[in-house]
Amino acid sequence: MEYEFLLIIAIILLSTKFFGLVSEKVHMPQVVGALLAGVILGPSVLGVLTETEFVVQTAEMGVILLMFLAGLDTDLDEVKKTGVASVIIAIIEIVVSLAGGTIVYYLFYKDNASVDPLFMLKAVFMGVIITSTSVTIAIEALREMGKLKGKMGTTILGAAIIDDIIGIIILTVIISVTDVNVKPSSVFIKIILFFIFIGILYWVIHKFKGQIEKQNGKRRSSIYSLAFCFILAYIAEKFFGIADLTGAYFAGIILCNIGVKDYIAKKVTILSYLIFSPIFFASIGIKTNIHGITLGIVFFAVVLLIVSILTKIIGCFIGAKICKFNNFTALAIGVGMVARGEVSLIVAQKGSQAGLLDQSLFSAIVVVVIFTTLLTPIMLKLVLSSKKGMAQIE
Numbered sequence: 001m002e003y004e005f006l007l008i009i010a011i012i013l014l015s016t017k018f019f020g021l022v023s024e025k026v027h028m029p030q031v032v033g034a035l036l037a038g039v040i041l042g043p044s045v046l047g048v049l050t051e052t053e054f055v056v057q058t059a060e061m062g063v064i065l066l067m068f069l070a071g072l073d074t075d076l077d078e079v080k081k082t083g084v085a086s087v088i089i090a091i092i093e094i095v096v097s098l099a100g101g102t103i104v105y106y107l108f109y110k111d112n113a114s115v116d117p118l119f120m121l122k123a124v125f126m127g128v129i130i131t132s133t134s135v136t137i138a139i140e141a142l143r144e145m146g147k148l149k150g151k152m153g154t155t156i157l158g159a160a161i162i163d164d165i166i167g168i169i170i171l172t173v174i175i176s177v178t179d180v181n182v183k184p185s186s187v188f189i190k191i192i193l194f195f196i197f198i199g200i201l202y203w204v205i206h207k208f209k210g211q212i213e214k215q216n217g218k219r220r221s222s223i224y225s226l227a228f229c230f231i232l233a234y235i236a237e238k239f240f241g242i243a244d245l246t247g248a249y250f251a252g253i254i255l256c257n258i259g260v261k262d263y264i265a266k267k268v269t270i271l272s273y274l275i276f277s278p279i280f281f282a283s284i285g286i287k288t289n290i291h292g293i294t295l296g297i298v299f300f301a302v303v304l305l306i307v308s309i310l311t312k313i314i315g316c317f318i319g320a321k322i323c324k325f326n327n328f329t330a331l332a333i334g335v336g337m338v339a340r341g342e343v344s345l346i347v348a349q350k351g352s353q354a355g356l357l358d359q360s361l362f363s364a365i366v367v368v369v370i371f372t373t374l375l376t377p378i379m380l381k382l383v384l385s386s387k388k389g390m391a392q393i394e
Contacts, residue, residue, distance in 0.1 A: 005054045009275065012049070015041055016278040031281055032370050035345075038285015039366075045290075055283050062280030063346050064248040065272040068229040070343070071252015072265045074161050086158030089319030093159070093337065094131045094166055096315030100307040101127030108300050118178060118355065125174055125356040129365060130308045131167045132343035133160040134373065152329050156336040159316070164343055168249055171347055172242045175354045187241070194240040201232075202254050213259035221260045222267035228255075243350055284345050287352070288363045301364035308368050309375070312338045332383050339376035340369045 019033030019040075041048045049055070105126040106113075113119045169191075176187040205212070215221040229251040236247025255261055313334035320330035348365045351357040357365075 005052075008049065008052070008054065009279070011041065012037070012279050012282045013275065016282055032373065034278060034281035035285045035288075035366060035370065038282035039288050039290065040285075041282070042286035042288070044288065049282070049286055051283065051286050055279065055286065058276060059280040059283035059349070060244075062272065062276035062278075062283075063245050063349065064229065064233050065268060065276050066280065066346065067245045067248040068226075068252045069265060069268055069272060070164065071249045071254075072256050072261055072268070074165075074253050074256045075157070076253075076257055083158075085155055085320075085323040085325075086162055088323055089155065089316050089333065090159040090162035090166065092319035092322070093312060093315030093334075094163060094170075096318070097131040097308070097311040098124070098127035098170070100311035101130040101304070104300070104304050104307050108296075108303075121174055121178060122356050122358075125171075125351050126304075128167060128170050128174060129344055129347050129351070129357075130304070130311065130340065130368065131163065131170070132340055132347060133163045133312075133337050134339045134343065152325075152332055152336075155320075155325075156333055159319075159333070160337060163337070165253075167343070167347070168246050171350065172246050174356065175243055175350060176241050178354050178356060190240045191242065194236065194242050194246075197235075197240075198250050198254070205254055206258070209258055216260045216263055219267075222264050225255060225260070225264045226268060226271075245346060245350065281345070284349065284362070284366065287349075287359065288366050290363060293360075293363050297360060297364055300361070301367040304364055305368050305371055308340070308372055309338055328383070332380065335376065335379045335383050338372050338379065340372045344369050 015037040016034040019037040020030030021033070023030055023033030023036075038049070040046060043050065102123045105123040109119070109123075116122070172191060173187065176191065212221070215224075229248050232251040233244035233247040236242040236250075237244040255264065313331070316334035316337050317330045320333045321327075325333065344365065348357055348362065352359065352362065
């Protein structure tokens with residue numbers, strides 16, 4: 001039996017934590033440090049770590065747990081508070097971001113259109129990557145400025161939740177049609193059946209909500225819930241041809257309004273962030289081979305970054321104005337939605353596995369995630385810094 005995997009785990013855990021703490025010291029999210037750890041230890045720099053089967057499978061577990069937690073953290077009541085406004089803002093922003101990413105990829109790689117049967121799917125997939133939103137940084141900035149609980153803060157949170165749900169659905173559709181032998185009609189039928197299945201499952205589990213809540217605080221509740229997550233991830237992939245992360249995400253959503261949610265989230269977070277999530281983020285860094293970066297890819301990354309920022313702000317601003325927000329609030333909502341994060345990286349990894357994202361472009365996605373994460377709190381504070389702006393924020 002080979003025991004190198006034990007050393008790999010130790011190296012990843014120590015390096016991601018070290019670089020994560022360094023990132024935190026300079027006021028950056030720890031995920032940035034974890035990504036850098038993978039880049040430095042991977043083939044790009046030191047070559048200590050490579051993408052082995054063990055790393056790939058463990059990282060997949062990290063993806064499933066992260067998406068399960070994202071589902072558990074979904075506050076459906078917040079979505080109801082801002083309701084129509086969040087939906088309108090999210091939909092318009094998704095359309096604008098999706099179009100922006102698709103156009104950027106098409107313009108840069110249109111010469112491949114005639115030789116690559118998946119060309120348009122790859123172009124649309126690039127748009128999908130930049131539609132996701134990570135509001136953690138924005139929420140912290142809003143909390144510091146006392147604007148988290150206002151109409152603007154709840155709208156950002158609600159729109160971000162809807163944003164990710166729609167993004168996961170679009171991802172599911174695109175990955176499902178990558179097989180040229182599969183008929184699009186059968187793909188859509190499977191997706192419809194999946195959501196009918198989820199709806200029935202939601203109804204059944206909530207019928208037993210009282211009995212489930214009696215298990216709150218007992219370890220068995222977290223074990224049952226984690227098993228439920230894995231089973232639903234398996235069913236999604238095996239029987240509906242839908243990405244396992246989608247099943248895990250909706251497993252979390254099904255449980256997000258049940259009283260045991262906080263206890264489950266606490267236990268799963270320990271498991272996830274202790275071992276599986278660090279390996280996932282490190283694996284993204286390991287995939288990012290800077291030796292393959294050309295001036296063309298650097299230019300692509302810069303353009304994609306600019307488009308990623310502008311499409312979020314423009315899309316959200318238009319949606320917010322339609323919903324009768326004033327200019328300052330509309331702009332703040334757009335800026336608050338700029339940050340990408342774990343979901344973008346998870347989507348990128350799934351696309352890579354499905355043949356929709358070339359390895360050479362992984363570095364561009366990492367650049368977009370890191371810089372949008374860093375720029376969001378800076379831009380948000382600039383927008384909210386003026387007394388006139390603060391007075392008009394709803």
